[in-house]
Amino acid sequence: MLEIKNLHVKLEEEDKQILKGVNLTVEAGRVHAIMGPNGSGKSTLSYVLSGRDGYEVTEGAATLNGEDLLGMEPEARAAAGVFLAFQYPVEIPGVGNMTFLRTAVNAQRKARGQEELSAGDFLKLVREKAKDLKIDAEMLKRPVNVGFSGGEKKRNEILQMAMLEPKLCILDETDSGLDVDAMKLVADGVNALRDANRGFLVITHYQRLLNHIKPDVVHIMADGRIIKTGGPELALEVEKNGYADILAEVA
Amino acid sequence: MALAQAKIDAAEARLAALSLPESTGWAQTARADALARLRAMGLPGRRDEYWKYTDPSSLTAPEAPRAALFSDPSDAPVFGEIDRLKIVFVDGIFDAEASDPLEMAGIEIERLDAAMQADIHWAKDVYGVLEARGQSPVERPLATLNTACATDGVVIRATARAEKPVNLIYLHKSESSDAILHHVVKIESGAELTVLENGPAAARFNKVMEVEVADGGAFHHIRTQGRDHERRAVTHLFARLGAESLFKSFTMTANGVMTRNEAVIEMAGDDASAHIAGAALGDGEFHHDDTVFITHDALNCESRQVFKKVLRNGATGVFQGKILVKAGAQKTDGYQISQSLLLDDDSQFYAKPELEIYADDVACSHGSTTGAIDEDALFYLRSRGVPLARAQDMLVLAFLAEAIEEIADETIADEILARLRGWLDRRHG
Numbered sequence: 280m281l282e283i284k285n286l287h288v289k290l291e292e293e294d295k296q297i298l299k300g301v302n303l304t305v306e307a308g309r310v311h312a313i314m315g316p317n318g319s320g321k322s323t324l325s326y327v328l329s330g331r332d333g334y335e336v337t338e339g340a341a342t343l344n345g346e347d348l349l350g351m352e353p354e355a356r357a358a359a360g361v362f363l364a365f366q367y368p369v370e371i372p373g374v375g376n377m378t379f380l381r382t383a384v385n386a387q388r389k390a391r392g393q394e395e396l397s398a399g400d401f402l403k404l405v406r407e408k409a410k411d412l413k414i415d416a417e418m419l420k421r422p423v424n425v426g427f428s429g430g431e432k433k434r435n436e437i438l439q440m441a442m443l444e445p446k447l448c449i450l451d452e453t454d455s456g457l458d459v460d461a462m463k464l465v466a467d468g469v470n471a472l473r474d475a476n477r478g479f480l481v482i483t484h485y486q487r488l489l490n491h492i493k494p495d496v497v498h499i500m501a502d503g504r505i506i507k508t509g510g511p512e513l514a515l516e517v518e519k520n521g522y523a524d525i526l527a528e529v530a
Numbered sequence: 531m532a533l534a535q536a537k538i539d540a541a542e543a544r545l546a547a548l549s550l551p552e553s554t555g556w557a558q559t560a561r562a563d564a565l566a567r568l569r570a571m572g573l574p575g576r577r578d579e580y581w582k583y584t585d586p587s588s589l590t591a592p593e594a595p596r597a598a599l600f601s602d603p604s605d606a607p608v609f610g611e612i613d614r615l616k617i618v619f620v621d622g623i624f625d626a627e628a629s630d631p632l633e634m635a636g637i638e639i640e641r642l643d644a645a646m647q648a649d650i651h652w653a654k655d656v657y658g659v660l661e662a663r664g665q666s667p668v669e670r671p672l673a674t675l676n677t678a679c680a681t682d683g684v685v686i687r688a689t690a691r692a693e694k695p696v697n698l699i700y701l702h703k704s705e706s707s708d709a710i711l712h713h714v715v716k717i718e719s720g721a722e723l724t725v726l727e728n729g730p731a732a733a734r735f736n737k738v739m740e741v742e743v744a745d746g747g748a749f750h751h752i753r754t755q756g757r758d759h760e761r762r763a764v765t766h767l768f769a770r771l772g773a774e775s776l777f778k779s780f781t782m783t784a785n786g787v788m789t790r791n792e793a794v795i796e797m798a799g800d801d802a803s804a805h806i807a808g809a810a811l812g813d814g815e816f817h818h819d820d821t822v823f824i825t826h827d828a829l830n831c832e833s834r835q836v837f838k839k840v841l842r843n844g845a846t847g848v849f850q851g852k853i854l855v856k857a858g859a860q861k862t863d864g865y866q867i868s869q870s871l872l873l874d875d876d877s878q879f880y881a882k883p884e885l886e887i888y889a890d891d892v893a894c895s896h897g898s899t900t901g902a903i904d905e906d907a908l909f910y911l912r913s914r915g916v917p918l919a920r921a922q923d924m925l926v927l928a929f930l931a932e933a934i935e936e937i938a939d940e941t942i943a944d945e946i947l948a949r950l951r952g953w954l955d956r957r958h959g
C-alpha cells in the first residue's frame with residue numbers, strides 16, 4: 280500500500296538533511312510502528328507524506344497504491360486516503376469543529392466523485408462516532424481544538440480519522456499527553472478502524488501505546504534512517520533498555 | 531498660519547462649487563451656524579494629524595472625481611430577502627416612486643426637507659447638534675460641511691418597537707454625482723429601531739447620520755457600502771446614548787477606492803452599551819479608514835469596537851480608534867480591537883489605537899494586530915482534504931467572525947455572511 284523508497288529530505292530554508300534514505304513498506308491490513316529518539320525525523324516523515332510545506336525531497340519516492348504521493352497537493356493526498364493524526368493538533372479560532380468536519384468529509388467525497396453527505400446523515404454519523412470517543416456535543420460546537428485539553432485534541436484527531444475513513448493512517452505521537460483512560464479510548468478508536476484494506480503507521484516514543492494497538496512490525500528510526508526492523512518484541516526491548524544498545528549495535 | 535489659511539481656502543473653494551440650499555426657520559439657523567463653523571475651521575489637508583493615513587483631497591476637492599458605474603447582474607439586492615421599509619436615493623436624491631410609503635406603526639418618517647419647513651420640529655434638537663458636539667476635541671469639518679449643505683435625507687423618530695427595519699438604499703447612476711445626505715434619528719425611551727443602509731450612493735458621497743437614543747432605547751445599524759470600485763465616501767455617525775440604552779452598528783465594506791467612516795459616540799447616560807464593528811475587504815485600489823471616537827461620560831457603560839480588514843493587491847486599511855473616559859465615568863468597560871489580515875506583501879494596515887482615561891475604576895483594553903494567513907491552520911485544513919481556496923476562505927471568514935458576531939439579528943448576519951462569501955468567491959474568479 281505505502282511504499283517509501285530511499286527517501287531523502289532536507290529543509291527548504293536551511294541546508295539541513297533530515298531524512299537520509301528511508302525505506303519502508305506498509306501493507307494493507309497491517310500496523311507498523313516507528314519508534315526512535317527525539318529528533319530522529321519521525322514527524323518529518325509524517326509531514327512529508329502528508330504534504331506540508333518547508334521540506335524538499337532530494338532523492339527517493341513515496342507511493343500510495345502505486346500513485347506518486349510526493350507530487351500531490353495535501354488535499355489530493357487526503358482524498359487519495361492519507362490521514363495524519365498530528366502530534367500537535369492546530370487550534371483554529373473562528374472555525375467550528377462541526378463545520379470543519381463536514382467541509383472536510385464532503386470535500387473528500389467530492390474529490391472522489393461521490394455524492395456529498397446530507398446535513399442529517401452527517402450529523403447522525405458524527406454523533407455516533409463522537410459518542411464512542413466520549414466527545415460531547417459541546418466540544419463539537421467549539422472552534423477547532425480551541426480550549427481543548429491535550430487529551431481532547433487527540434480524541435478529536437481520532438474522530439476526524441473515523442469520519443474520513445482513510446486508507447493510510449499515520450499517527451504521530453498520539454499517545455503523548457494522554458492519561459491511561461484517554462489512551463484506552465484512543466486505542467479503541469484506532470482498533471475499531473483496523474481492517475484488511477487499511478494500513479497504519481504508528482509513530483510513538485513509548486511502548487505504552489503499543490500494548491493497546493498491537494503492531495505487526497516495529498521499526499527503529501535514528502538520524503533520518505530506519506536502522507532496525509523487527510516484530511512487537513523490538514518495542515519491548517526498547518522499553519527495557521532504551522535506544523542505546525540498538526544504536527551501538529548498528530554503529 | 532499658512533496652513534490654516536490653506537484649509538480655509540479649501541473650504542471656500544468647496545463652498546463656491548456648491549449651491550447652498552435655501553431654508554427658513556430653525557433649519558436656516560442650523561445651517562448658518564454650521565457654515566460659520568466650517569468657515570472658521572476650513573477643510574482638512576494632508577498635514578492634519580487626524581488625516582495622517584488618509585489623503586482627504588479627493589473628499590474635499592470642489593469637484594467630485596468621476597466614478598464609473600458598476601453593476602453585476604448576478605448580484606441580488608442587498609437585504610432583498612428581508613421584510614423592510616425601503617427608502618431609495620438615486621445619486622443623493624430621494625426617489626419617491628422607488629421607495630415605500632413613509633409609514634410604519636410606531637415610527638415617524640419624513641423627508642429632511644419637510645421637517646425643515648415645519649416651524650417646530652423635534653429634529654431641531656438633533657440636526658447639527660450632535661455633529662457640533664462631535665467637533666471637540668477633534669474637528670470633523672466634512673461633517674460640518676454636510677450640516678450646512680445637505681440636500682436631502684430623512685428624519686426618523688421611533689416611539690415604539692418598529693415592526694421592521696428601515697432600509698436606506700443608495701443608488702449610483704451618474705458618473706459625476708456628488709451627494710450630500712443628512713439623516714436624523716431619534717429613538718424615544720423604550721423604543722427600538724433597526725436601520726439598514728446599502729449602496730454606493732454617488733461618485734462621491736458625504737453622509738451624516740445623527741442618532742439620539744433616549745433612556746432605554748435601542749438602535750441597530752447595519753450597512754454595506756457599495757461595490758463600485760471608483761466611488762468615494764466620507765461618512766459620519768454621531769450618536770448620543772441615554773441611560774440603559776443600546777447602540778449597535780456594523781459596516782461591511784467591499785471595494786471602493788476611498789472610504790472614510792467616522793463614528794463619534796457619546797455615552798451620556800449610565801449603564802448604556804455601544805458596540806461598533808466593521809468588516810472591510812479590499813482588493814487592489816482600495817483605501818478604507820475607520821475612525822472612531824467614543825466618549826464615556828457616565829457610570830457603568832460598556833463600549834466595544836471590533837474592526838477587521840482583509841487586504842490584498844496593494845489595498846490599504848486604516849484604523850484610528852479612541853476611548854476617552856472622562857473623570858467620574860467609573861465602572862467603564864471599554865474594549866477595542868483592530869486587526870488586519872494581509873493576503874499578500876503589497877497591502878498595508880495603519881492602526882492608531884488610543885486610550886485616554888481620567889477615572890480610576892475602569893477596565894479598558896485595546897489591541898491591534900497585522901498578520902498573514904496562519905500557514906499551520908491552512909495545512910491542517912488541507913490535510914483533511916479541504917481544497918486550498920476553500921481553506922483560505924474558511925480562515926478569512928474565521929478572522930472576520932468576531933466582527934460579524936456583533937450583528938444581533940441572525941437573518942441579517944446570514945445576509946452579510948453571504949455577501950462576504952460572494953466577495954471571496956469572485957476573488958477565485
Ligand SMILES: Nc1ncnc2c1ncn2[C@@H]1O[C@H](COP(=O)(O)OP(=O)(O)O)[C@@H](O)[C@H]1O
Pocket residue numbers: 290297315316317318319320321322323324333
Ligand atoms: N521546520 C523545521 N525547522 C527546523 N528544524 C526542523 C524542522 N523540522 C524538523 N527539524 C529538525 O529536524 C530533526 C527531526 O525532527 P522531527 O522530525 O520533529 O523528529 P522527531 O519527530 O523524530 O522527534 C530535528 O533535529 C528537528 O529540529
Ligand SMILES: [Mg+2]
Pocket residue numbers: 321322323366451452
Ligand atoms: Mg515528533
